[in-house]
Amino acid sequence: MDKGLPAKREITFETELFGSKTFLIYVEPVFSKAGETIGINYMGMDITDQVRKRERMIKIREEIAVQKAKETELNRTIHITEETMRAKQMLATMSHEIRSPLSGVVSMAEILATTKLDREQRQLLDVMISSGDLVLQLINDILDLSKVESGVMKLEATKFRPREVVKHVLQTAAASLRKILTLEGNVADDVPIEVIGDVLRIRQILTNLISNAIKFTHEGKVGVKLYVVPEPPFAKEGSQNGSAGSTANQSTTNVPKEETCTSTSQTSSDQRGFHGKKHEGSCQDRSQNERGTPVTNGTIDVTEEQAELPETTVWIRCDVYDTGIGIPENALPTLFKKYMQVSADHARKYGGTGLGLAICKQLVELMGGRLTVSSQVHCGSTFTFILPYKVSLSCDHSDDVDDDLSDMDDHGATDDDATAGFFQFQPRTLGSLFSSNGSSRTQNLLAHNIGYVNSHKINGFSENCYSFPTSNGQTKEMDLFEDACSVAEALEISPEPESSFSHSPDHDNESAICRDEHHHNVVNAENKVSTRDVSSCSETSREVDVKEKITEPQLPAERQGRSDSGFQSTLNSSREASNSISKPKILLVEDNKINVMVTRSMMKQLGHTIDVVSNGVEAVRAIQYHSYDLVLMDVCMPVMDGLQTTRLIRSFEETGNWDEAAKAGIEKPSPSSDSLQPDCTPPKRIPIIAMTANALSESADECSANGMDSFISKPVTFQKLKECLEQYFP
Amino acid sequence: GILDEQFLQLQQLQDETSPNFVSEVVNIYFHESEKLLRNLRSLLMDREFSDYNKMGIHLNQFMGSSSSIGAKRIRNVCLAFRAASDQNNRAGCLSALEVLEHEYCFLKNKLHELFQ
Numbered sequence: 001m002d003k004g005l006p007a008k009r010e011i012t013f014e015t016e017l018f019g020s021k022t023f024l025i026y027v028e029p030v031f032s033k034a035g036e037t038i039g040i041n042y043m044g045m046d047i048t049d050q051v052r053k054r055e056r057m058i059k060i061r062e063e064i065a066v067q068k069a070k071e072t073e074l075n076r077t078i079h080i081t082e083e084t085m086r087a088k089q090m091l092a093t094m095s096h097e098i099r100s101p102l103s104g105v106v107s108m109a110e111i112l113a114t115t116k117l118d119r120e121q122r123q124l125l126d127v128m129i130s131s132g133d134l135v136l137q138l139i140n141d142i143l144d145l146s147k148v149e150s151g152v153m154k155l156e157a158t159k160f161r162p163r164e165v166v167k168h169v170l171q172t173a174a175a176s177l178r179k180i181l182t183l184e185g186n187v188a189d190d191v192p193i194e195v196i197g198d199v200l201r202i203r204q205i206l207t208n209l210i211s212n213a214i215k216f217t218h219e220g221k222v223g224v225k226l227y228v229v230p231e232p233p234f235a236k237e238g239s240q241n242g243s244a245g246s247t248a249n250q251s252t253t254n255v256p257k258e259e260t261c262t263s264t265s266q267t268s269s270d271q272r273g274f275h276g277k278k279h280e281g282s283c284q285d286r287s288q289n290e291r292g293t294p295v296t297n298g299t300i301d302v303t304e305e306q307a308e309l310p311e312t313t314v315w316i317r318c319d320v321y322d323t324g325i326g327i328p329e330n331a332l333p334t335l336f337k338k339y340m341q342v343s344a345d346h347a348r349k350y351g352g353t354g355l356g357l358a359i360c361k362q363l364v365e366l367m368g369g370r371l372t373v374s375s376q377v378h379c380g381s382t383f384t385f386i387l388p389y390k391v392s393l394s395c396d397h398s399d400d401v402d403d404d405l406s407d408m409d410d411h412g413a414t415d416d417d418a419t420a421g422f423f424q425f426q427p428r429t430l431g432s433l434f435s436s437n438g439s440s441r442t443q444n445l446l447a448h449n450i451g452y453v454n455s456h457k458i459n460g461f462s463e464n465c466y467s468f469p470t471s472n473g474q475t476k477e478m479d480l481f482e483d484a485c486s487v488a489e490a491l492e493i494s495p496e497p498e499s500s501f502s503h504s505p506d507h508d509n510e511s512a513i514c515r516d517e518h519h520h521n522v523v524n525a526e527n528k529v530s531t532r533d534v535s536s537c538s539e540t541s542r543e544v545d546v547k548e549k550i551t552e553p554q555l556p557a558e559r560q561g562r563s564d565s566g567f568q569s570t571l572n573s574s575r576e577a578s579n580s581i582s583k584p585k586i587l588l589v590e591d592n593k594i595n596v597m598v599t600r601s602m603m604k605q606l607g608h609t610i611d612v613v614s615n616g617v618e619a620v621r622a623i624q625y626h627s628y629d630l631v632l633m634d635v636c637m638p639v640m641d642g643l644q645t646t647r648l649i650r651s652f653e654e655t656g657n658w659d660e661a662a663k664a665g666i667e668k669p670s671p672s673s674d675s676l677q678p679d680c681t682p683p684k685r686i687p688i689i690a691m692t693a694n695a696l697s698e699s700a701d702e703c704s705a706n707g708m709d710s711f712i713s714k715p716v717t718f719q720k721l722k723e724c725l726e727q728y729f730p
Numbered sequence: 731g732i733l734d735e736q737f738l739q740l741q742q743l744q745d746e747t748s749p750n751f752v753s754e755v756v757n758i759y760f761h762e763s764e765k766l767l768r769n770l771r772s773l774l775m776d777r778e779f780s781d782y783n784k785m786g787i788h789l790n791q792f793m794g795s796s797s798s799i800g801a802k803r804i805r806n807v808c809l810a811f812r813a814a815s816d817q818n819n820r821a822g823c824l825s826a827l828e829v830l831e832h833e834y835c836f837l838k839n840k841l842h843e844l845f846q
Contacts (some may be wrong), residue, residue: 213743592762592793593758594755594758594762594794594795594797595794595795595797595798597755597758598739598740598755598798601743601751602743605742636794638787693790693794695795700810714798715736715737715739715794715797717735717739718739718742718743
């Protein structure tokens, strides 16, 4: 009214009859002709319904928005889950796909190992086999893990004898034991002779725990204890929660749930909530991972087959204990997580993939048990798993369990094994480090996983082999050789722990020699081996002072350019560089001292030691007496240049004799000291790389016309050498 | 611009096991080079000089060592020297030799500074 403008408003009245009603009021002033306000027009409209509708619309829209948000969230989760499942599927498939050809490779390698091979070939092959095995193991681990997780793993139910399993696992572990450890196994008397369970998985778990124990224990003992315990508390709860007819699938979806449960986050259990399981509540309450349903699951699957037979469940606890380095308290919770190791240093030092314990835990829990650990740093650790096993009473075993039904017929033959409850594998006492008592060591090495030994310090062996006139070391080698022969026949797998390999190089090479002899024993005739052995003693096998230069009878004359220090460093580096695997023998033919220094230094950085000669004649001589895996040949040299030298070498390779060289004035090697294959195998073609300085006479064509394989242009750089080596020694 | 990347390679070869690698190499280089340069000079100064081959051998040695330690300029001069030698151009060789000697002294001083 005051403003003289129309207005409208909504006003709500409360009426007795109709409840609250809303009216839209429109008021406008009426003006006279003169412009004075004389009155108002008043209009009212009942808009109650509209208002109500409006409000409902708003609410509905809100709800829709919320719904949509939930939907997207869910979709996303589904998407992620799908992808995860797909990824796991793919991983499992791929692992399987990878496994087949890989085992093909390894099988072929193993077959190859039975053919005639020379020393270097065998070394290379051993590395191949052990690497392949390692990768296979890894893949199997991954496969297992994903199988368990994705719920594909089916448990078996077979009868087996726990004592035998324990003994077996310990025996196997002892056979590959390299340290001085006592392995013991103790099965309590009340453990039945035969139980029903998934023996394969149980063995897997045991093996894994034991190998872990051995890995982290450097002295003392590792042992397994097996005994019956009363039904543990978690099992009771489990059986209460049991749901009938659940499949292994559901049991394993509990597995990931378990892992999130410990974090007790509401959201995680909510997310899993749509799986429809009601165990979250109990999940969160329990302080440790426990498996409710699957206890009965596993057994339900199992017992369905044997529903007719009366059975009892016996809970057997297994402790795997060691006196090792222990596990710090803060590492305990993450111990069973995948890919976890106690620390990065541990991982580096001890290797391994960190999958083992995770697999074990999953398996144990899948079978309805529990895996725990207790440890004290520097004292040792004990891994304990409790599992339920069915014992079939109406069958003919377990005299302990039920007297009525026992049928003792089968016992006779297997009595000892079946009832033997205590095993112990002591370390063999080590003889003296060297010479005749090396037999025990050779025995050990022969039985070993050869790849492992090879990866250790055999290499020093493959280089710097000189013809060896009689000396002290030789007779020792002969002794060892004979020992090796006799042992090779027996070839017992004996538990043969050893002190660590960081011992004196003598020890290493002695063992290397023995191992080598073993190979040759398999492949060649005896005498050939002995001659090879004579000539193949590495310098480092001599305990004697390096400077003695026993090995130098033929060579000093040829090594004019070489300073003493150069020679020394070669010896030293061959002794020190014992960590690489089967080092190739490389010959450098170069007259320029600077180039020699630089090249040698670069090779040293690449982990190789080289022999050096300073002209073609010396090069030919060197090749006459030793076999090289690679020759770096300078083209421009006095006396005899690289091209001619290469021609002579190639002629030897093609004809098997040194006639051409003789024509050029190089005397042939004398038969007694010819250390190259004296038999009918043609000499191997040595890769010869030309080192050219880009002179006119050094074109690439010319080099290859003369028989060279490729070239490196000077100045020699680290990169060029590295590429060259990679090409010829991949 | 006296030394090229090759010198870096040398430096990389120096580590705890060979802590003085570079200076050792360089010293040997000096030794050798001075010998070679003397040989070259005496050859060229000889009235009856005709054996370009022999000179070529010394030259190759010098060029090889120089390039191995990264003495780029010296190496380039050696190339010129070699070209002259291929043409049996004695005068050319002589002048190349003078440049070489000059470059060598320069390099030697610089390297001595480096190792100070």
